[in-house]
Amino acid sequence: EPGAQPRPDESCEAKETNPLATDLVRVLGDDNQAHGPWDPRLGPDTLRAMLEQMALTRAFDERMYRGQRQGKTSFYMKCTGEEATSVAPAMALASDDMVFPSYRQQGILITRGYPLVEMINQIYSNRGDKLKGRQLPIMYSSRAHSFFTISGNLATQTPQAVGWAMASAIRGDSRIAATWLGEGSTAEGDFHSACIFAAVYNAPVILNVVNNQWAISSFSGFAGGERTTFAARAVGYGIAGLRVDGNDPLAVYAASQWAANRARANGGPTLIEHFTYRAEGHSTSDDPSAYRSAQERNEWPLGDPIMRLKDHLIAIGEWDEDRQTALDLECAEKVKAATKEAEKNGILGHGLHHPFHTMFEDVYQDLPWHLEEQAAQAIRERKIKWPQA
């Protein structure tokens, strides 16, 4: 059935997409070829670039996971198996389209060329950390990369993305917004707020639901996934909705491109459900064997997105196993080098990487008297505790 789904015009009525909200847009077939109207017809360079970013994302995850286990930081979250859902949209969007991610879209930052060293500095909360050691590891922020500061509170980014998109429309700007959240998080009221506002103001925004079938220990049924699809939510709001094979990088790219074109042409919001699978634990704090069988991973329903893209490139004669081996090695080396570089700035300590006054900055634009007094207290405590620091 890959290739069997119709591709309505980007300017169609929202309800023309209704059948796609309960279907599954697929492009790559078992024959490793691209099929049907959703084939984005990307050139081999683009496909290889996509493969590279996905491989790099995975290599990064592997190393950071190990780093956490070695005590270099407190926490890490992998996106293993879900790389396509961030890398492919990042490539389909303009580089200055604003993204409002959840915590599992490291692939976007990597694709947009944010330096790995900066990511690791943040993860280590070290001297080089642009966020000054304040944020939990992986809660990146980069205005320069149009990457919104990640929140620990689920789904809050979604009405914000809609607000940004509304602002862009108000200003006649051509940039659009895109946001990501897990299927579990769609249960939050904030996501409903996002859908209502997006619908009422016809905001130029893409709402990406990453349905990796798990929310920590809860199967997607606890977010309503047993009754209908998450893309079907779009039907209820009268906005465009697409359900796409999230492990098929070409399908994800095509759906993102469709939604981006639609939004940019003032066609309004699109909700995209990316059907995928969380191959690893929720985070380094989680042990999934307590709630799902180890076998489940082997039955990974839709195949590894990296392997699928690799096999496609090989099938069209634009790649081979040796190049893949070389790429994997290269990615590992890149990450290793970045890690070494970042470690020069230190690993997670007890906060001595940053002057204590920084702790009080950015609460407000300026420090009111009470924060100045508290900063003085903190600085005095530091001097007592670490007279040489």
Add this chain to the structure above:
Amino acid sequence: EPGAQPRPDESCEAKETNPLATDLVRVLGDDNQAHGPWDPRLGPDTLRAMLEQMALTRAFDERMYRGQRQGKTSFYMKCTGEEATSVAPAMALASDDMVFPSYRQQGILITRGYPLVEMINQIYSNRGDKLKGRQLPIMYSSRAHSFFTISGNLATQTPQAVGWAMASAIRGDSRIAATWLGEGSTAEGDFHSACIFAAVYNAPVILNVVNNQWAISSFSGFAGGERTTFAARAVGYGIAGLRVDGNDPLAVYAASQWAANRARANGGPTLIEHFTYRAEGHSTSDDPSAYRSAQERNEWPLGDPIMRLKDHLIAIGEWDEDRQTALDLECAEKVKAATKEAEKNGILGHGLHHPFHTMFEDVYQDLPWHLEEQAAQAIRERKIKWPQA
């Protein structure tokens, strides 16, 4: 088209109702006859009882509105034109099914036989007020009538209704829950919470959206009503959804009965959109002429529900204009008598109707020390201010 909508089996798959979520279930035709599979085939006594409750509700509204204008209380809200959306469901439900209303379902209380005098006592916050003068007028509560305490905060009652229904199911109880909210209020996150919980737990609950097309000054488009129907929200959650002519008492009855039977048979939740029209201002604090033309009311899209039921009864030979005149008079008299009776308990004053200690009761089950101290203060102040009171 009245009578043209199919009536799926009450135990059908939720998605079988999808077409009805964007259609409009109607029974009463221009010929004043009942048509089609949704005709609930009610006997003339039941129909007359329904007419009576609707007429009484309207008479009550008229008098209370005037009472507020005369300074007997601070606030009132009418449901003119929407009587069918509360009276008909109240008749279709069992009398001990629990209802979680918004502020515009006085018709339920009246239909369930709650004494008018008690309603007026509450509206006047007088000595007889069972709620001890604490609540804004019309925010009734009656456990004995399975009528949940009304909240000023929109849509909060909806997840509560679902929770009550879940509890009933947990206990193997046959009672179901029903909740009402305005179309404007469906925008609140609480309504989304209700839908998600209802869907996930297959709760025996009816979610009634009263789409009277206005939310204070805002047209229903600001709640998403221009993109699709409110019943379509059900499609997004994979629950049953019906859209019904809210000014057709028979259609409202039939839809409520369908949903109640379904819920009671463990078939799960139903979302019913009642398409109707707010014929009057939002409340006594509101002047609708500031935001909609006076003409709009005359173009009242679906006809007056009381007139339609009356005409139906006349058409089937079970009623006539004289009896209607007599009924209207009788309703006015009943309300007048109740008003007189209630006025014996006083009208809205400055709180002297209740001992000041009552103000501190029911904050907790028992009064903690700080409330005892505060009560003593309040009582002392009263003695100073009104030495004889």
Add this chain to the structure above:
Amino acid sequence: TRNLNMIEAINDALDIMMSRDPSVVIMGEDVGYFGGVFRCTAGLQEKYGKTRVFDTPINECGIIGAAVGMGAYGLRPVPEIQFADYIYPGLDQLISEAARLRYRSAGEFIAPMTVRSPFGGGIFGGQTHSQSPEALFTHVSGLKTVIPSTPHDAKGLLIAAIEDDDPVIFFEPKRIYNGPFDGFYDKPVQPWKKFPQSRVPEGYYSIPLGKARKVRDGEAMTILAYGTMVHVVEAVAKEKGVDADILDLRTLVPLDIEAIEESVEKTGRCLIVHEATRTSGFGAELSALVTERCFYHLEAPVERVTGFDTPYPHSLEWAFFPGPIRIGEAMDKILEV
């Protein structure tokens, strides 16, 4: 200058900021075509168009959440929450998002919004149209909380709040929208135009956040109040002939601690008055600060006069309200020492 009531003064401030700064947008339930249930935004949609003044869905989470995104874009949103009692569904977006944005992004993203909301009781609004939840916001670092007590201040403070790059909660005491209130509710409302504080300069001016206003100079005791209660304490002090040093705090966070210290060190006595419920109200913070910072000057216990720790009861609202008797008793107690 013109004589304006508080609604007109707020409308004027909004109008001026809309015209000075194209990034200012106004949003909220019924604020657009209708101009707000209290008419504070009347005429603005007509003047500035629907893209800059617009009605919203009834979803306070979305209102604040969208405003956060608009702020991140570079707009300066002024969302209205129709009643302070209805701000709770938007609290997470305020507490976890707007207030934290600058901090968690190390200054890359800010939320320069001003959330306007009518608050307080005394209008027979019952439990859900009368609350004074300001204390909750003062506990959230990253938020500023501003409460005007006169038309003059409402305009100047609102302009300052809109210009401020931090998220500001601007609570408008609805009891005094049309005229000040001396606490004697049985007397008819006197319109603002009879009072000098309704004299509002034309055009742009701003009153810095964090500066209290000395309402009255006195020696007998310091009174700290804000919003409606400023007028009530002033009237009670006058009636009782108490030579009070009255401060209208105007901004709760950041607080004008200097003015407070100076006054309490002068008078040695301190009365704190607010309408909000007592326990963990902002009066607690004020009392704690005074004790911590002016301890040795204290000649009498620091007293709080507040609303009671109950919901705001509809027909008993004047029993709840911290009126002249309650305030007078506390004054006596403080002076008795």
Add this chain to the structure above:
Amino acid sequence: TRNLNMIEAINDALDIMMSRDPSVVIMGEDVGYFGGVFRCTAGLQEKYGKTRVFDTPINECGIIGAAVGMGAYGLRPVPEIQFADYIYPGLDQLISEAARLRYRSAGEFIAPMTVRSPFGGGIFGGQTHSQSPEALFTHVSGLKTVIPSTPHDAKGLLIAAIEDDDPVIFFEPKRIYNGPFDGFYDKPVQPWKKFPQSRVPEGYYSIPLGKARKVRDGEAMTILAYGTMVHVVEAVAKEKGVDADILDLRTLVPLDIEAIEESVEKTGRCLIVHEATRTSGFGAELSALVTERCFYHLEAPVERVTGFDTPYPHSLEWAFFPGPIRIGEAMDKILEV
């Protein structure tokens, strides 16, 4: 008695109440099959079935809202909010609904729920897994706020909270789930079983809400604390040789004012310690009460030691935490007078 850590004690309390009272149900994110991210509900679904212990959608508004409805039905729900930092989306249902239900229905409908939630920092949880928002709840009349500091108390207080007919917020100090914490974070965690407070009686017992625990009898100063900070102040007092009278408040609302007054009247000095941010924290209320009620006994200013008015910063968490140095300085200041 058995030696239990706090998680086990909470699990035990839940188990006992589930078996004693069929109306008790447990709900929350990941509490069912998995038994909770901190394992507090481990084994309960297996024992009592999916209709009494169940996972919920990730929607805190729905969790509290559904619990309100269940309470109105006659159940006694014990919802878990996975982290206190995530309670804000459910605040409206708590503040406007659960807390007001009894009042607005004049006793016809009640919300006998106990909302359990881990709170506090010191586990490198960053800004959104470390907050202590208890003060917000203490400002809401109709809610009770309970915070245990030992396994023994956790069990007895949780049982009392579940039995209580009013809505109770039960905050569990996650830093001391596995062992007490003396504030010296560089030392390894000592498991609870080494400490006498982990000796937990078998079976049912309850500790009344509103009664403080005297941790240590002393003459030099009163220390008011709760949760994790009880252990920290105890350790600091010991280390410094301060003869402190230490009260573990256990319940913030209703507060054990008698115990506080008695102690402060004895010592004439008072130190208040909490981990939450300072401004409008619950320490403010405590300070105000002490000043109002024990004024003439005070020989030194009432001092607060608290977290700073910033978000809880990930890598600087020990700089934020009100640890031994900050507490020690305040003790010196109080005694210096």
Add this chain to the structure above:
Amino acid sequence: VSQAGAGEAAKVLATPAVRKRATDLGIDLNEVRPSEEGRIRHADLDAFISYGAKSGHAPAAAT
């Protein structure tokens, strides 16, 4: 540390301002006789300064 613990029943009661003044003047409040309610006032301090602790002189009436 002050001499506060001068016996349980005999706790000195005074406002912070009175305590401060006594400390500044080097007066031990335990020596001062309160005029009423067991609480020491400024007037008591005045009397103490003028007449000494043991004089037994009734202090001027408190304001």
